[in-house]
Amino acid sequence: MSQNDDIEKGGIHAITPQQALGQNNGTLPASYGQAVRRSNLGNPGTLGLFSFASTTLILSLFNAQTRGIHAPNVVVGMAVFCGGLVQLLAGMWEFPRGNTFGGTAFASYGAFWMSYATILIPGSGILAAYTDASDELSSGLGIFLITWTLVTFFFLIVALRKNVGFIALFSVLTITFALLAAGELAASVNATKAGGVTGVITAFIAYYIGLSELLAAEDMAVVRLPLGIFPKRVD
Template identity: 65%
Template sequence: MSDTEKGTSNQHVQNYDRQSHLAPRPTRIANPGALGLFSFASTTFILSLYNVGARGVAAPNVVVGMACFTGGLAQFLAGMWEFPRGNVFGATAFTSYGAFWMSYATILIPNSGILAAYDGQPDELNQALGIYLITWFVFTVLLLLGALRRNLSFIALLFFLSITFLLLAVGTWSSQANVTKAGGGFGILTAWIAYYCGLSELLVKGESWFGLPLGTIKQERVD
């Protein structure tokens, strides 16, 4: 290979590497974004309604099925499909929150023995759950930092999700029902933002009558 050919080849690789984080790689895999966002939104919406005490519901156990299969399995698979598309952010977010929902469901399943280990020790259980929730708050804040140059909708989604986790953690630690209800309220808002983002992903140009803007942030090309 001549020096000229090598230079051209290297320039092509550099250009590909520079742009690979801005656009999905060519693939025959359909966009799993709508599946992941709808799964996340639906499960978050149900649990958040329970957290605010909607319809007099206090025990959240009915969400276990949703957490296992919709928020958990479906969202986890959406994350796996994002990897071959070259979307590291989407893969990390969907896979992680899918795992979150499955882990949360495991806590509520009686045969897991997790809650039984804290029988007679409600304060210790609350402290343990608070640590669990605050860890997801930290993770969500880190994702928020990674979303700052993507679009305004995802920034809003992760911002309100961060507040949701923080309030739920504080409410659990302090046993303050009003703080937990506030977390539920922010969770409902988060769910509707996720529904909006999911619908935007679903409305494909050329196949839908209209689209929904995500508030794209212009990215300057770095040479």
């Protein structure tokens, strides 16, 4: 078995119909093997991870008020097209590969970025509706971020038997969302800045995992980056 296969199995990508369904007892109907088989599609994981990381890095630097930036609106273009559209496409490409986890994660965060961008776009009228009630806007954004804290925690639960890389990614991302939610609900600039710092860490973890998967897909890669893959559990 090649190292590439090891990384694929331990990463965000399911390989066989049994792995995709979490069933390894040979009870799948014979027709299922004809409908779902190993795909020759290229691995969309790096595309989704790099898009997520790049958009997260930009917004997190804004949240940390790097160079005195307070308004995050410059991230709108990235949030719509890179973090949003590209991740959504990566998620849709994961499903034909039999990877429910990867497809759900990429599509979900793609939707997150597009919905967040919609809030910031003036033409949406969302921010304008709260001009006379800033506390209500902060509460609304806080609830929005709490929801994504929960979603990310659910992904963390699933990632606990994948590899160390994904455990680190979803752990730090959960903390990031929680800090940003606290910053909105408690009107705490320090909490928002802390969320920006942990967001930067999240972005670089995602870059690392994405680069690891990209290198694993190359037959003549100059280096391999370990993800801390757990051995397959035998029931």
